[in-house]
Amino acid sequence: MKILTTLKKVVDVELNIKVKNGAIVEEGLQYVMNAWDENAVEASVQLKENKGAETTLISIGGGDNTDIIRKAYAMGIENGIHIDDPALTKADSFVYARILQKVYEKGKYDLVITGKQAQDTDNGQTGIILAQYLGLPCVSNVISIEVMDEQHIKVSRLGDVGTEIVELELPAVVTVSDSINQPRLPVLRGIMMAKKKTIKVMDLATLGTSKDEVGGAAPKSEIVEFIAPEARKGGQKFEGDVAEITARVVDLLANEAKVF
């Protein structure tokens, strides 16, 4: 089984994010592997370890993605491709999906595993659109993957009213929830080995496509500006005698907030 895992480099959401004049203030930001992609990497590596799958990652994005690719290597991914092209700055989910489609078609994979969304955009679209472009079956928000035979996997997904059990014919695309696993921390030996591995870096031309062909020249949507959200402020916090303050708060809920 050949697995393709997607990897995006994104802003660290644990840090403070400031907005000024419609843009995000770059100063003080740090960039990390998308958290949901860590789950995708872990799921792929588990399939390598338990089922002998061959694992390849694909990272798209202008700039240096070496650190996150090496981290995925250290976690156990075997091969890596980085599509680095300045034409990608305004790419939307559809453009990413078209590029992934090109990579997929060159490699003939059995299973594509993506994180269910990227923590910078929170769109949650790319993997699903990729499946649509490829005409492959797809399940999103997956919390377990079980290999049934060479042509089938069984996945469970968190749906609206419970856990949905779906059998997928391979090749297929799944997008994973962070509930699927606990991503491993790379060990020293893995980190040392990862440093020696090569990363195949390509631009769109080397991939055999162009900005126009992947829709990069005319994205379907684009961000006009960033806006600082209306911050919720802390209100009244009560400390002291628990019976007294609890009664006080219930009174406020009823008579000030009028929620009872």
Place this chain on the structure above:
Amino acid sequence: MAKVLVIAEIKQGVLKGSTAQLLSKAKAIGAETAVVAIGSNIELLIPNLVNAGSDTQYIADDPGLELFSAGPYSSCVVDAAKQFGADMIWFGFSESGKTVAPRVAAQLSAACATDITDVMFKGDQIEVIRPAIANKVMQRVKVNTKQLVAVVRAGAFDATEGISGTKNVVKLSSPAPDLKAVIRQIISEASGDIDLADANIVISVGRGAKDQAGVDLVKELANDLEAGFGSSRAMVDGGFMPHYKQVGQTGKIVAPTLYIAIGISGAIQHVAGMKGSKVILAVNKDPEAPIFNVSDYGIVGDLFEVVPILRAEIKKIRS
């Protein structure tokens, strides 16, 4: 006049409140409205669909549509969108919506925006507002295509009182089943529960409850208030609460009238799932817990002490 197609949110045979909310917003921006309802034995919901504010009802009613399957559902939406000539296609905030919307957009070559909190026309061009980066920023997004497929964030739009529509039923032909992604079973843990997405009051329990006894204690408060009972990630990971109860960016996003966070520290992923609530009360023994920074009311105290008093005081004030 713009045309907005709303996907009816039906859970276990019941039409959810999001449908009227989305149709109300569509009417408020002057659009012609239609709704598409997909499922099995749903024709009896047609009066509800009309009352929710739709002027045309596309109905895909087939035994094969009883269990949710993204492929056939997206075919139904695409069919209705084409027949109606929809400029915008809106889903309520649900897992099914989030997985079907990008498929529909790809099939129609339309733009796709998830999690929108507002939508407007700038001349002929559609713009939306949506949160990103774990709710730390909002984006204003310009849509370059004629058509937009959107998933609307829970609680973003209010239903207009007294809204109604006209009955004009169009039956859709049954879609082919997805033979490559066969839904075998839905393990519904939710029967009899109050749906978090619909509840007026949501109470969530966190790590501070420690174990099952703590969870049960907080659940009694939820029962008293007929509240939806949610959870932080920690209690799901600990096996004390089921996955579908998790409130947060990666679980359910809720926007009730009152949200009560009990024993929850307030990690950003959790806050992202509840900060749209009208009023927030937090109970936590750590006065420095970040949850207090987003709460309208805070009680600093041990939940094992506070919850029984809370129950008694609420009973008193309600009687």
